[in-house]
Amino acid sequence: MSARAGIVVTGTEVLSGIISDRNGPWLSERLREIGVDAAFITIAGDRPQDLDAALRFFAEEGVDLIVTSGGLGPTADDLTAEVVGRFQGREMALDEALFGRIADILKPLLARWPDLDPEAVLRSNRKQAVIPVGATILEPVGTAPGLVVPPASEGPTVVVLPGPPRELQPMWETARGTAAFTAAVQGATTFDWRIMRLFGLPESEIAETLLVAEREGLSLEPLEITTCLRRGEIEIATRFEPADAPAYDALAAFVRARHGQLLFSEDGSTIDEQVAALLTGSSASPARTIATAESCTGGLLAGRLTDRAGSSAYVLGGLVVYANAAKVALAGVAPELIERVGAVSPEVAEALADGAADRLGADVGVGVTGIAGPGGGTPEKPVGLVYVSVALADGGERITRRLNLSGNRADVRDRTTTVALHLIRRLLLGLPDAPDVPGILGTRTRT
Amino acid sequence: MSARAGIVVTGTEVLSGIISDRNGPWLSERLREIGVDAAFITIAGDRPQDLDAALRFFAEEGVDLIVTSGGLGPTADDLTAEVVGRFQGREMALDEALFGRIADILKPLLARWPDLDPEAVLRSNRKQAVIPVGATILEPVGTAPGLVVPPASEGPTVVVLPGPPRELQPMWETARGTAAFTAAVQGATTFDWRIMRLFGLPESEIAETLLVAEREGLSLEPLEITTCLRRGEIEIATRFEPADAPAYDALAAFVRARHGQLLFSEDGSTIDEQVAALLTGSSASPARTIATAESCTGGLLAGRLTDRAGSSAYVLGGLVVYANAAKVALAGVAPELIERVGAVSPEVAEALADGAADRLGADVGVGVTGIAGPGGGTPEKPVGLVYVSVALADGGERITRRLNLSGNRADVRDRTTTVALHLIRRLLLGLPDAPDVPGILGTRTRT
Known part of the structure; x- marks a missing residue:
């Protein structure tokens, strides 16, 4: 007990x-x-x-x-x-x-x-x-x-x-x-404590997953499972007595089989830690440098990437291109492009990603453009519409996503940085083809 | 009651x-x-x-x-x-x-x-x-x-x-x-509720101020005073029954007389609100645009300036110049300067402020360079050493300050953005000669 x-x-x-x-x-x-x-x-x-x-x-x-x-x-x-x-x-x-x-x-x-x-x-x-x-x-x-x-x-x-x-x-x-x-x-049981993290699905899906797991005969009673939505990600925290490790292992295998790529962490690591490790490089993958060009997030993505000690090894810098003139002057976005498709568009997000990588000489470029609100929305481009593009400078590989985020200005800006980190991870792991989940990870954009 | x-x-x-x-x-x-x-x-x-x-x-x-x-x-x-x-x-x-x-x-x-x-x-x-x-x-x-x-x-x-x-x-x-x-x-007394905010002094000074006020005969008993340190600023929150307004007014006058320029808000406004109002302009002062060039804060200052809806009216953008090569390529800092005085120096902070204003065509430029830690410190340039420079593009007016901040990496980065906002306010109000308070607002730097 x-x-x-x-x-x-x-x-x-x-x-x-x-x-x-x-x-x-x-x-x-x-x-x-x-x-x-x-x-x-x-x-x-x-x-x-x-x-x-x-x-x-x-x-x-x-x-x-x-x-x-x-x-x-x-x-x-x-x-x-x-x-x-x-x-x-x-x-x-x-x-x-x-x-x-x-x-x-x-x-x-x-x-x-x-x-x-x-x-x-x-x-x-x-x-x-x-x-x-x-x-x-x-x-x-x-x-x-x-x-x-x-x-x-x-x-x-x-x-x-x-x-x-x-x-x-x-x-x-x-x-x-x-x-x-x-x-x-004394007398308190020692528990094991594990965390799984998923990204790209609604919280109700996890409730459903647990129901289905029980229906299929998994023994969940010895597990104390808490699920919650944190900064746009789903966290499944489970506590159990060491003797019940097999029950946990079965649950983890079930979640892995059911949600595949959406399960991004089984060891408690955060997306920030994973992106830092990928950029730092390992025997399995090369070290990479990164640069950002942000409009609606206004520097928060660069701020989040540099939250970690040692980030100077891979963050070269970034551009905060709030005004359209700054998008042109700093990131080299063609003014005709902005004129033709608008600043909030997949094309401009891609041009920002490329411009960031180019201007800073980085291996990875990230471009963000969107409408954080509360003003500035239109029926075609409502508040919460954000485009994020991540691109490798060398191979031309890229992922561009359209997001429809809900919440207030701070929510939209914060959630955008979370999505950007997940897209960086997918790009670096060669997982560009995540399933489309409207409103969460957003919709793939092909231009 | x-x-x-x-x-x-x-x-x-x-x-x-x-x-x-x-x-x-x-x-x-x-x-x-x-x-x-x-x-x-x-x-x-x-x-x-x-x-x-x-x-x-x-x-x-x-x-x-x-x-x-x-x-x-x-x-x-x-x-x-x-x-x-x-x-x-x-x-x-x-x-x-x-x-x-x-x-x-x-x-x-x-x-x-x-x-x-x-x-x-x-x-x-x-x-x-x-x-x-x-x-x-x-x-x-x-x-x-x-x-x-x-x-x-x-x-x-x-x-x-x-x-x-x-x-x-x-x-x-x-x-x-x-x-x-x-x-x-019902029956609950309606209270008045006022906030004063000060910046550039230690919290113990305010405790002393309240003691001296009582010693000099001010009536503080009817006032319920709470002081606290919040994000590097001191907040004095006071609640009182409407009939005791004269006691509050006397306290406010006492604080004003004793702390002068360090008292920056008597109406509950935050430094973020005041900077936004100053940049937006009024009949008394012209509207101004702003641009940043940040090293150790990595985009957090731009992120904080763009937290507010409507900030696109005055934030043109910013440069996150984490790597020295980015300081040179993006902000136009002379490589010889970095070589001679080091990236963490008043000269480089000033060059960053000027470079930001110049590259983005802004009226006000802000430059930040420092050592957020936990690594990277030396006896001469310890963790927490930060230089912030704010400059007007037109008149050449500028304030540059040396900070010695305590706390962890997140504290140093966050506190730096607070100092930068206060320096922007002082510059725009023509109050560049704040008193030196080591460790809080930092030391004026003349180069």
Whole structure:
């Protein structure tokens, strides 16, 4: 049986929607990987009674573990350690050695802001060394220590982590290794956790696939399957006990047989990672350089390609050709062509791909042109109509697709970058003839 | 006194971290605008007993209003309406007229996926028309109706909204207008809500400013002030009762006097909006076109400038010059210059700004070059070193800044786009001489 956990994220800014929480989902994914189900994620403000109410709620719901994020700073409204200590029935006491280690961390930071009063800073950071007696200390990544606080008598163990993701994430790894943590989740089953990703079909098709799989006698009960649509791709996440690996293997084989090329990832890799690996090259395929010419995505595709460290090995650069004059001047699109077929056309997408590869001397060129909206649509060329063309500079191989995307301006722009990455992958793998799926991968265009 | 609310977001995908929740923070902001404080946001899975537990928890904490998001779809695990109906002590019944309206909505959707069985679809959507007796119906935006469900006897009113933000957001507006909603939050004070934004100082400075303001006799008690750092800018959000407007005005005047030019927004406008307005032009200042040449941001600045509908009026395009050869070939940077001072240098940033303006025939050019990391840093040019230059094509006016940004690759790239927007604003307003603040706005560079 899985252990259950509750996650409390504290912070008035998070609760009031001013900043969005990344810790709750991140912790939930990490818990799931070790066989612990998050039952609830609760965001509470900085009021101590609200944090206390959330802890009591989780305890009443019978969770085995509670993880808190935030409220460990030096200021007066940072009260998590104290509230958790009281909730667990433990005294608070200053840990002198910890205080000394915090002071050592602060020295170089104080040097950076010479106007601050070092004594005042140390006074407020002294608070961070006052911890529940009997808690396990997680050494600071920033200046705040984390804690693993077992109950004085019975109830869930509470893992107390700082709010900044950069501090919380490494500290989570430390917490997992402590004896107090292991004791709290012992008996939790260890699960395997696999992800398949598909592109080019509607989510309802996957629901249908699972129905058909059961009808054909596959054993899906031991598998905990979650499907979701993420950035235009379908993700099938499955958790199972190691003994049920054959059931998962049968499901994976079924999905592979039924969806063929649309299943692009069985090892959890993302399309961004796959395109990066293909462009980097391997013993099986040559390294390639890439260049983009974007109209409606306005640089987002180049931005996404360069998100990854090391992308300078294959991204030479790109052209953002928002104005028609820029399409002509930068990408060398013939003005007569734009005049004749319009800027949003398969011909111009292809000319952009070729122009990008040519101007930057790249092996692969990508051209994007379309109508992101909300204005600018016509009955013939509505908002959401986008043409993407990817071309190899050498062999003349190319794929050009017409997309009819729904959603708002940001959706259309983001979804276009996803399609472009999939087309780059298909081109580099020599899979240009994907099936036509209107509205998702778009329609092949032959000019 | 403010009314208090609880928000429950349901969905196993959200709880498990597979997709991130946008509804909780959005609803929290909307509630706050009408004087209702979100006390908790709880994310629960699709298990009905967990949703019920969250509703009970909120009721025990004494909230006046509960808003739920998700679980209104046609499938078996969509149980929100039923759980809420039971929680409020109300019978469930089919609303025939509503069922008819849902069927009308489905007709064109069914035409799009010809393989689906229309009868089966209608059967599962019939479920969406089974609602608690006495609830107010919120007409579907997609296919799912929302509900306002008052308690049969006493306790909070529950507003039931669908999960997709595109459906939830317009339906929230409808919900607000219903008599049942108004009755639930009556007595809630109406608050005024103002935002000031500053750029170019550390967050601790604002804490200090508030301390000094109190010391100098300003009355801050009637003001509920939240400060936070968002994308490199400081936001001071203040809520107050209308009668306390003079206290807010005094605070705003104090901040203005103390921080001068660093206070860039007092009307809630963002830097993106301000730059768009400046480029669009007004009776006070001419319209201007803009072009970018980006190295380390790889298109993200152009992407951000084109995020806004209507940006084609002033964004001509941009160059993504990741490779040095691209800096030379596309932006016309002299290879000897790169050889002499290196690609990451104020001189190359300026050459990129000039090259962008020149190649695209724009009034304003922006050049960005830097080391986003994690690799590529040296002791002299560490990760986070970025130069941004903005220049007017006509007058030769320019601002060039050296930044030392902290954080990971994504932080450095994103923060750079924020700085670039602020430099564009300063250039267009004729405010080139901002004070130097190391590590935030960066250091002026004179070449």
